[in-house]
Amino acid sequence: MKKIILTGDRPTGRLHVGHFVGSLRRRVELQNSGEFDKIFVMIADAQALTDNADNPEKVRQNVIEVALDYLSAGLDPEKTTIFIQSQVPELCELAFYYMNLVTVSRVQRNPTVKTEIKMRNFEQSIPVGFFCYPVSQASDITAFKATTVPAGEDQAPMIELTREIVNRFNNTYGPTLVEPEILLPDNAVCMRLPGTDGKAKMSKSLGNCIYLSDTPKELKKKVNSMYTDPEHLTIDSPGHLEGNCPFIYLDAFSNDSHFAKYLPDYPNLQALKDHYTRGGLGDGTVKKLLINVLEETLAPIRERRKQFEQDIPAVYEILRKGSEEARAVAAQTLAEVRAAMKINYFDDAALIAEQAKKYSSNK
Secondary structure, three states: OOOEEEEEEOOOOOOEHHHHHHHHHHHHHHHHHOOOOEEEEEEOHHHHOOOOOOOHHHHHHHHHHHHHHHHHHOOOOOOOEEEEHHHOOHHHHHHHHHHHHOOHHHHHOOHHHHHHHHHOOOOOOOOHHHHOHHHHHHHHHHHOOOOEEEOOHHHHHHHHHHHHHHHHHHHHHOOOOOOOEEEOOOOHHHHOOOOOOOOOOOOOOOOOOOEOOOOHHHHHHHHHOOOOOOOOOOOOOOOOOOOOHHHHHHHHHOOHHHHHHHOOOOOOHHHHHHHHHHOOOOHHHHHHHHHHHHHHHHHHHHHHHHHHHOOHHHHHHHHHHHHHHHHHHHHHHHHHHHHHHOOOHHHOHHHHHHHHHHHHOOO
């Protein structure tokens, strides 16, 4: 069996460092590893419209922003198929068939759906499209016969539902679809990087994001305003690491070479943590280190983005070609699904011959 990746993001804003450590950095590594036969990365504009139906321009404008972030982070259209979800209509048809294989109560039990509904204040009025987006995700994954889905731990319930739909379909109609596996970040802290304010999730609406495209000035300002330890009132007082954003970010981004370069008094992050917890180390020193570490990571991404911004028509051409390629693959899967469900009437010569013989014998 071929090893295939499907992953993606909703175009509701520029991508931030949480996206980067949670999945984007890993996607680039997997792309360059040569371990996979095919990699599909989707800009999920149709899914974004499930809770932005009244603001399509927001989604429309952010498609190019996400594409620029993808390319600047290192996704290579020669190795990875980057496409726009809405330009592959076969995905909608697959989702329609899958809806018959999952119950309303099953979707309601999905903890990710529960969280998303609460976060968007949809408790009293849930758009049907939004409610069904886990089924839509199953169609996205299975359309490309993905064996691997790199994602954060919050997406694990979605992948589990996809596996249930695959098993239900194959048991009902015969072996057709491929059961995927989730690939979680290998660094535990990267599974969910908090916002700069210490909130559990980065959100554009909360203003707690560090974007991949932020300028050095913006980066410095955001790091210096990060939530730390409210009880660490003086340099001499012992500090606490739990919920302390600069240390969480250093866990996600730093390595020993950064200390040799920017803070040689400490051999590694653990030594810095030890000093902070026993007292005698100020938050300013930690934040200055983090600014240097993040700038080293984001500077090349920022520079590549500037280059791609010089030829936006070429970026749209990448998306057009990727969408055409993705559609061809999805169309093949859809044809197999239709055949398995016995609704491929015009392609079934045996059916036509059988019916012709049946009615000719009645003459």
